[in-house]
Amino acid sequence: MRMPGGAATLFVGSLAFLCSCAAKVDYTLYRNRVPRSILVLPPLNESTTVEASYTYLSTVTRPLAEGGYYVFPVAVIDAFMKDNGLPHPDEMHGVPLDKIKEVIGPDAVLYVTIEEWGQKYQVIASVTIVRARARLVDAATGATLWTGKAEAARDSGGSGLAERLVAAVIHQIIFSSIDQTHQVSRQANTAMVFNSNNGLLFGPRHPEFHTDPRGR
Amino acid sequence: MRALRLSLTIGALCALSACAKPSIYYWGRYEDLIHEMYASPGKADPGTQVAKLTEDIDKAHAAGKPVPPGVHAHLAFVYSQQGNLGSARQEFETEKKLFPESAVFIDGILQRMNRR
Numbered sequence: 001m002r003m004p005g006g007a008a009t010l011f012v013g014s015l016a017f018l019c020s021c022a023a024k025v026d027y028t029l030y031r032n033r034v035p036r037s038i039l040v041l042p043p044l045n046e047s048t049t050v051e052a053s054y055t056y057l058s059t060v061t062r063p064l065a066e067g068g069y070y071v072f073p074v075a076v077i078d079a080f081m082k083d084n085g086l087p088h089p090d091e092m093h094g095v096p097l098d099k100i101k102e103v104i105g106p107d108a109v110l111y112v113t114i115e116e117w118g119q120k121y122q123v124i125a126s127v128t129i130v131r132a133r134a135r136l137v138d139a140a141t142g143a144t145l146w147t148g149k150a151e152a153a154r155d156s157g158g159s160g161l162a163e164r165l166v167a168a169v170i171h172q173i174i175f176s177s178i179d180q181t182h183q184v185s186r187q188a189n190t191a192m193v194f195n196s197n198n199g200l201l202f203g204p205r206h207p208e209f210h211t212d213p214r215g216r
Numbered sequence: 217m218r219a220l221r222l223s224l225t226i227g228a229l230c231a232l233s234a235c236a237k238p239s240i241y242y243w244g245r246y247e248d249l250i251h252e253m254y255a256s257p258g259k260a261d262p263g264t265q266v267a268k269l270t271e272d273i274d275k276a277h278a279a280g281k282p283v284p285p286g287v288h289a290h291l292a293f294v295y296s297q298q299g300n301l302g303s304a305r306q307e308f309e310t311e312k313k314l315f316p317e318s319a320v321f322i323d324g325i326l327q328r329m330n331r332r
Contacts, residue, residue: 037317051255058251065285066240070317073286075250076293080325105320182251205240 025198027215030145033138035107036204037070039100042078042089043132047117053089054078055179056114056132059186063193064110068206072106101139108145111135118181128154128180130188136200148198152188154180242281244272246290265294285315289322301329 040060045053057074064071081092093111100109116131130153136146193200202212245268252260269291276283292307305326312322 054254055251058247058254061250061284061286062243062247068240069285070315071285072318072321073289073293073311075253076286076289079293103321103324105318107317179255207240 025146025214027146027201029143030136030201031215033141033143033145034201034203034209035069035136035138035145037072037106038064038108038110038136038203039072039077039104039106039139040064040074040110040112041081041092042074043112043114044089044093045114045117047114049117049181052114052117052181055182056112056117056130056185056189059182060110060112060189062186063190064200064203066206067193067200068203068209069200070205072104077104097137097139097142106139109137109139111137112150125155128184130181130184132188134192146200148192148195148200150185150188150192152184152191154184154187240282241284242272242276242279243284244268244275244287246272246284246287250290262294262297266291266298269294283314285318286311288314289318296329305329 040057043053043056057078061071061074078092081095086092086095097109100106112132112134114130114132116129118128120127120129130150132150134148134150135144137143138145201214202209206212249260249265249268253265269287273283273287273291288307288311292304292311295301295304295307308322308326312318
């Protein structure tokens with residue numbers, strides 16, 4: 001049974017993809033201070049899409065919680081901060097850690113900055129892109145435990161040129177009203193948290209917390 | 217060869233999907249509601265949120281799976297928006313009981329509610 005060329009290319013491609021993110025990450029500090037709970041603040045937004053911060057915020061709880069951490073209720077925290085005179089994410093990001101620790105009590109805070117967001121219209125396709133950088137900070141010491149990137153893109157699809165043109169047009173018609181960024185953002189966060197090379201360590205509520213070899 | 221190809225395919229899929237292990241929690245519509253309350257608030261008024269979240273909590277219990285972090289606290293917050301402080305207190309307490317990690321935050325909220 002010969003492997004068809006296309007399939008072989010795909011495998012080599014996915015291997016290359018895996019190797020490209022295999023850069024060694026030093027988990028020593030993180031391993032020594034694995035948090036039980038993570039506070040995610042509404043992200044800073046470097047993109048031109050106003051709603052990016054809150055769409056992102058609605059896709060970050062699930063992967064972190066499934067990764068074994070307690071995640072503070074993101075919308076409740078946002079409302080709480082706003083009630084306390086901090087209407088914007090940049091003001092929330094400026095709150096000193098000792099104050100956060102005193103009032104909310106997380107072991108760690110995840111600071112996220114959105115770099116790129118939304119649909120890019122290209123000649124024969126449109127692509128929905130989400131890219132953000134994230135930093136996990138120890139709330140007691142202020143030390144950075146981990147940094148990562150959430151990144152995902154969804155193509156409008158099609159293989160031949162004509163097919164791609166049609167797909168791109170249909171995609172723009174259908175999806176301009178449906179918010180694809182929500183799904184792409186979810187995909188980006190899931191990939192970021194669970195990347196076995198540079199993702200988050202499994203937290204205390206994860207079944208593999210005690211066997212996760214990273215940083216040991 | 218076929219077996220190798222299959223295992224490679226599975227390997228690649230696993231790497232991409234983080235090997236979809238069974239989830240710890242029953243998720244329901246918690247995150248979708250958060251998205252809606254910011255993106256199209258009309259679709260996620262407090263009444264709708266209470267209805268959907270309480271239904272999801274029931275489904276989680278029926279499925280024998282834990283309710284995710286934040287759901288009870290979020291429900292409590294929505295109850296407080298409705299002026300239903302009794303149910304709000306109860307849900308905040310449930311969040312704290314299920315997730316003691318939330319104690320500092322929840323205790324602060326409960327204290328401020330009692331002062332009102």
